[in-house]
Amino acid sequence: MVEKSFEPLIAAFCCNWCAYAGADLAGTSRFEYPTNVRIIRVMCTGRVDSTFMLLALRLGADGVLVSGCHPGDCHYLRGNYMMERRLGYVKRIIELLGMEPERLRLEWISAGEGEKFSALIRDLVGTIKKIGPNPLKNGGIEAEYLMRKMDASIEALKSQRLRWVLGISQVGIKIDEARYKAVVDSIMHDEIERYMMILAMKEKGPLTVKEMSQITKLTPTQVMRHIIALRASGMIKEVGEREHQYTYAATV
Numbered sequence: 662m663v664e665k666s667f668e669p670l671i672a673a674f675c676c677n678w679c680a681y682a683g684a685d686l687a688g689t690s691r692f693e694y695p696t697n698v699r700i701i702r703v704m705c706t707g708r709v710d711s712t713f714m715l716l717a718l719r720l721g722a723d724g725v726l727v728s729g730c731h732p733g734d735c736h737y738l739r740g741n742y743m744m745e746r747r748l749g750y751v752k753r754i755i756e757l758l759g760m761e762p763e764r765l766r767l768e769w770i771s772a773g774e775g776e777k778f779s780a781l782i783r784d785l786v787g788t789i790k791k792i793g794p795n796p797l798k799n800g801g802i803e804a805e806y807l808m809r810k811m812d813a814s815i816e817a818l819k820s821q822r823l824r825w826v827l828g829i830s831q832v833g834i835k836i837d838e839a840r841y842k843a844v845v846d847s848i849m850h851d852e853i854e855r856y857m858m859i860l861a862m863k864e865k866g867p868l869t870v871k872e873m874s875q876i877t878k879l880t881p882t883q884v885m886r887h888i889i890a891l892r893a894s895g896m897i898k899e900v901g902e903r904e905h906q907y908t909y910a911a912t913v
């Protein structure tokens with residue numbers, strides 16, 4: 662049950678030219694809004710890397726807002742359109758982590774929409790209050806496992822393979838959306854699982870298949886499949902033996 666006293670912490674990435682000025686106008690016009698929000702000024706929503714949104718949650722935010730210029734008004738032409746695409750797949754990762762995608766919100770606010778900004782913050786705080794605190798803050802084994810998965814997702818989003826495939830959707834190439842989503846989903850799964858294994862090896866030293874399976878909660882077959890791919894790309898190597906099983910270490 663959500664505690665009555667729960668006050669969500671919202672990280673808000675606001676575009677300098679529109680939403681940030683809108684927030685400023687809300688303040689000078691005395692449109693009240695809850696103090697739960699921490700504003701991070703960026704030059705364009707296009708500057709908000711997908712890892713920033715996950716990092717905000719990882720660092721304890723209960724919700725994340727990205728707010729910028731209305732479609733067609735971006736000072737850098739396509740930054741907000743790129744952000745819209747990016748937000749879609751970050752929401753998908755949040756879902757894969759078992760968290761509520763509603764923790765992430767994208768809204769367009771112009772410099773003259775101070776009142777809209779204050780209404781948005783009130784609404785977002787209400788939504789997050791209903792959802793409850795960020796599960797990473799719950800403590801215990803489940804939160805620890807979620808944290809591992811979150812860290813792996815952040816690393817996966819930095820990986821060349823995922824960046825390349827996600828980048829395709831942002832440069833305006835005509836693609837079959839359904840097929841593209843299926844491919845992205847499968848690569849996302851793979852990369853997150855592989856980085857869970859890599860981070861476990863980095864943290865605990867060389868590990869056997871059985872040990873990796875216990876830490877990551879992947880089946881030994883899944884671990885083996887990733888080991889083959891990771892070895893082929895040179896990201897891990899075989900370094901010894903323990904209890905009649907090979908041990909592997911990360912090389913990246």
Ligand code: FES
Pocket residue numbers: 676677678679704705706707729730734735736737738740741
């Ligand atoms: S300049 Fe505001 S969203 Fe790009």
